Amino acid sequence: MTTATNPRALDHPTREEIRLEGVLHALSDPVRLRIVCHMAHEATELACSYFDLPVTKSTTTHHFRVLRESGVIQQIYRGTAKMNALRREDLDALFPGLLDSVLEAAGAQASRQGRPAEDA
Template sequence: MPEELPHPSLAEIRIERVLHALADPVRLHMVRELATLSEGVACGSIELPVSKSTRTHHLRTLREAGVVSVRPSGTARITSLRRADLDALYPGLLEGILNAPH
């Protein structure tokens, strides 16, 4: 069973880390996919052109920046976008990034 992973609290989320996490095209794709879902998804369910270890690295970067939350569920890890937290801290930032042309 997967263990609980550390996440930054709302007070610990910093804009520099959020922007760094969202600057990578693979991580931005992951966030865009998560934003279309009403619930979290298993880590591997988002189609990405990267290896499993690279996917893990990208998810860790997003989690440590406070962009996503990852929780254990059985033998899987469920990833969700921390939209409410990001909107509370940086109003309009996530919406602007999600609506930017790509």
């Protein structure tokens, strides 16, 4: 894991440290999957405040930490905002087709339930 020297920098696993079981665990939670679907749909960095999640702020923080520590997202401070970006390039290189398959399945499930795909 890369060690942060800046006190506001966050630790992230290197590409080589990302493990399939960690990624699958991160994506197995409905709230975290919803976050990832939104990030994939927007295809840009998003602030934590962008997400309207049905959980408390502390639980939201936990979900973002799980996604970051598993290597699914990258987080960086920009001023006072913590910005989040999907690590699509790393995930696609390590596990070709996995992210696309999960996003497609989540979209199909959301559609069956009458919700927008990014709200999976």
